[in-house]
Amino acid sequence: MAQTFKLALIPGDGIGPEVVAEAIKVLDAVASAEGIEFEKTEFQLGAARFLETGDVLTDEDLVAISAHDVILLGAVGGVPGDPRLKNANIERGLLLKLRFSLDHYVNLRPTVIYPGVPSPLASHGDVDFVVVREGTEGPYVGNGGVIRAGTPQEVANEVSVNTAYGVERVVRDAFARASARRNKLTLVHKTNVLTFSGNLWKRIVDEVGATFPEVAVDYLHVDAATIFLVTDPARFDVIVTDNLFGDILTDLAGAISGGIGLAASGNINPDGTYPSMFEPVHGSAPDIAGQQKADPTAAILSVALMLDHLRLPDAADRVRSAVVADIASRDGSARSTSAIGDAIVAALS
Amino acid sequence: MAQTFKLALIPGDGIGPEVVAEAIKVLDAVASAEGIEFEKTEFQLGAARFLETGDVLTDEDLVAISAHDVILLGAVGGVPGDPRLKNANIERGLLLKLRFSLDHYVNLRPTVIYPGVPSPLASHGDVDFVVVREGTEGPYVGNGGVIRAGTPQEVANEVSVNTAYGVERVVRDAFARASARRNKLTLVHKTNVLTFSGNLWKRIVDEVGATFPEVAVDYLHVDAATIFLVTDPARFDVIVTDNLFGDILTDLAGAISGGIGLAASGNINPDGTYPSMFEPVHGSAPDIAGQQKADPTAAILSVALMLDHLRLPDAADRVRSAVVADIASRDGSARSTSAIGDAIVAALS
Ligand SMILES: CC(C)[C@H](C(=O)O)[C@@H](O)C(=O)O
Ligand SMILES: CC(C)[C@H](C(=O)O)[C@@H](O)C(=O)O
Numbered sequence: 001m002a003q004t005f006k007l008a009l010i011p012g013d014g015i016g017p018e019v020v021a022e023a024i025k026v027l028d029a030v031a032s033a034e035g036i037e038f039e040k041t042e043f044q045l046g047a048a049r050f051l052e053t054g055d056v057l058t059d060e061d062l063v064a065i066s067a068h069d070v071i072l073l074g075a076v077g078g079v080p081g082d083p084r085l086k087n088a089n090i091e092r093g094l095l096l097k098l099r100f101s102l103d104h105y106v107n108l109r110p111t112v113i114y115p116g117v118p119s120p121l122a123s124h125g126d127v128d129f130v131v132v133r134e135g136t137e138g139p140y141v142g143n144g145g146v147i148r149a150g151t152p153q154e155v156a157n158e159v160s161v162n163t164a165y166g167v168e169r170v171v172r173d174a175f176a177r178a179s180a181r182r183n184k185l186t187l188v189h190k191t192n193v194l195t196f197s198g199n200l201w202k203r204i205v206d207e208v209g210a211t212f213p214e215v216a217v218d219y220l221h222v223d224a225a226t227i228f229l230v231t232d233p234a235r236f237d238v239i240v241t242d243n244l245f246g247d248i249l250t251d252l253a254g255a256i257s258g259g260i261g262l263a264a265s266g267n268i269n270p271d272g273t274y275p276s277m278f279e280p281v282h283g284s285a286p287d288i289a290g291q292q293k294a295d296p297t298a299a300i301l302s303v304a305l306m307l308d309h310l311r312l313p314d315a316a317d318r319v320r321s322a323v324v325a326d327i328a329s330r331d332g333s334a335r336s337t338s339a340i341g342d343a344i345v346a347a348l349s
Numbered sequence: 350m351a352q353t354f355k356l357a358l359i360p361g362d363g364i365g366p367e368v369v370a371e372a373i374k375v376l377d378a379v380a381s382a383e384g385i386e387f388e389k390t391e392f393q394l395g396a397a398r399f400l401e402t403g404d405v406l407t408d409e410d411l412v413a414i415s416a417h418d419v420i421l422l423g424a425v426g427g428v429p430g431d432p433r434l435k436n437a438n439i440e441r442g443l444l445l446k447l448r449f450s451l452d453h454y455v456n457l458r459p460t461v462i463y464p465g466v467p468s469p470l471a472s473h474g475d476v477d478f479v480v481v482r483e484g485t486e487g488p489y490v491g492n493g494g495v496i497r498a499g500t501p502q503e504v505a506n507e508v509s510v511n512t513a514y515g516v517e518r519v520v521r522d523a524f525a526r527a528s529a530r531r532n533k534l535t536l537v538h539k540t541n542v543l544t545f546s547g548n549l550w551k552r553i554v555d556e557v558g559a560t561f562p563e564v565a566v567d568y569l570h571v572d573a574a575t576i577f578l579v580t581d582p583a584r585f586d587v588i589v590t591d592n593l594f595g596d597i598l599t600d601l602a603g604a605i606s607g608g609i610g611l612a613a614s615g616n617i618n619p620d621g622t623y624p625s626m627f628e629p630v631h632g633s634a635p636d637i638a639g640q641q642k643a644d645p646t647a648a649i650l651s652v653a654l655m656l657d658h659l660r661l662p663d664a665a666d667r668v669r670s671a672v673v674a675d676i677a678s679r680d681g682s683a684r685s686t687s688a689i690g691d692a693i694v695a696a697l698s
Pocket of ligand 1: 091092095096247281541542572
């Protein structure tokens with residue numbers, strides 16, 4: 001009997017449904033070739049759903065989604081400035097709520113400059129690194145508050161919360177990945193200014209590092225890290241960093257590697273207590289939605305990360321090889337979203 | 350009688366004294382040409398002073414420095430990892446203490462890609478923007494703390510403090526600069542996640558913006574801003590942002606515009622209650638200290654910002670023109686720190 005996985009699909013808003021359709025095409029093709037099966041349930045979540053029902057993500061949604069093995073998400077978010085969405089905050093209420101509720105403490109974001117992809121950098125070596133971004137702590141926790149809102153005496157605080165428990169588990173995951181790659185780990189933080197959390201991150205990296213003697217450890221302040229990402233991105237193997245720094249660095253990493261049309265990500269709960277979620281780094285791009293203009297490659301590469309996570313490395317490599325082959329054959333002429341999906345399916349074998 | 354200014358000099362550590370020496374050469378030359386005078390007092394501050402005396406910055410130092418009209422700082426910080434500096438934190442105790450004590454709420458960081466400077470970007474238009482970074486609030490305040498330090502139950506919090514008072518004054522300054530430039534202001538924040546402080550920044554930008562109808566206002570999340578800095582930096586005129594985002598964006602801006610060897614900055618108290626401080630963005634680079642290898646251009650451009658601040662625009666423009674002329678004549682061959690200083694003096698005319 002075929003191995004079967006329960007897949008929760010969240011196509012979302014804007015270009016989300018278009019890119020997810022292509023990702024599923026590729027997934028179905030590789031699954032049938034590998035003799036595995038995906039039972040899909042689609043969830044209507046995002047700005048469109050909010051406008052229809054007033055709900056962003058209900059407890060029932062969360063329970064239903066949690067009953068799956070993995071999640072594939074397209075993109076969520078309405079038209080910027082839409083007054084009807086003013087109080088929705090789809091990002092916090094949906095995307096971040098999923099990451100936090102499902103304990104996605106490893107936010108995995110690989111960067112590869114594929115042969116044939118035009119990078120904005122004039123020159124770069126062999127770029128192939130992965131950012132392990134903490135996903136459940138730091139400035140993203142939503143702690144803090146406001147007094148005297150709307151007055152000249154307003155004070156707005158944001159609290160970044162960092163725990164040894166939370167830092168240790170993501171650092172351990174990052175070391176394990178470095179050990180399976182090129183044995184190099186770079187901690188990125190701002191320890192000279194954020195000394196409370198910085199000391200914690202440094203201590204944990206030292207402690208966990210002692211159990212991975214084969215991994216060389218390096219440290220960069222976040223400001224300096226942005227410099228190296230444009231002047232010498234080939235130096236990186238695994239970067240481990242906090243939630244906010246990871247957010248910033250991975251958009252920059254996406255840009256130098258040919259645009260976020262190619263950037264895939266995994267929101268991973270390595271313990272397997274909750275389903276992990278895979279999504280392109282790009283947003284819903286409502287301006288080009290429904291026009292078959294979006295590049296589904298990031299969504300398709302997110303499927304590869306999902307297959308990795310399900311311990312189906314052959315299937316994952318098949319997807320990645322097909323993407324690499326397709327990218328290498330690109331000549332700059334425009335193709336529709338589905339034409340790109342079809343080409344990648346054709347390249348699968 | 351010549352107009353006279355009291356200048357506090359903090360050469361600092363590493364390459365600091367070398368680059369300050371060249372900045373002073375240029376300052377003296379332009380001052381004598383313009384008929385102005387600078388009375389200099391040198392302050393020995395930094396890692397070297399700490400190792401000698403155990404002091405980082407005393408109250409007496411602060412009082413003495415405050416009695417000056419302006420401050421020029423080279424760079425501070427010892428050899429990374431020097432165990433004797435373990436508990437010093439020169440950055441917080443000296444650089445940030447000066448910025449906070451002297452109420453440097455405008456941290457001004459211009460970026461220009463000068464003709465002839467090799468940028469890591471394959472292509473870019475006319476890049477000339479300025480980042481107005483808030484200098485006295487945000488995650489830099491040092492609020493927060495640790496419980497159960499060193500244990501598996503450690504919790505480390507960092508509090509970003511943002512006030513309407515603090516945001517309003519820097520936003521006002523940024524709008525005034527935009528109005529005197531190309532009438533474009535971009536707020537950079539992360540309002541979708543840091544909603545407490547994000548709402549405050551947005552509100553204040555809306556309110557102050559209403560009094561600058563000629564300035565077009567734009568908003569970018571900090572992650573997206575890093576993308577545009579490498580794909581379309583010419584789009585920016587004035588960026589206004591918080592302390593930490595400004596730190597990150599200006600290092601990236603320095604990198605795309607030819608390296609932090611050229612990046613100048615001003616820590617400005619626009620009210621004139623305290624002396625403003627001008628410094629290259631680069632650090633003390635102890636590895637190349639004393640070898641006449643450092644590029645003093647960033648320090649010299651910081652002198653130009655200082656002259657701007659003292660309302661000596663002719664003198665400032667003279668310095669900038671000399672730097673531009675020198676940069677245009679660079680052919681990539683190595684010159685000593687003092688040879689670059691001499692060449693810029695010679696180009697002053
Ligand atoms: C949409 C936003 C909340 C999100 C984040 O900040 O994490 C996005 O930028 C990302 O990187 O996935
Ligand atoms: C040295 C450090 C405290 C400082 C900062 O973070 O502000 C530096 O990076 C800068 O940008 O001037």
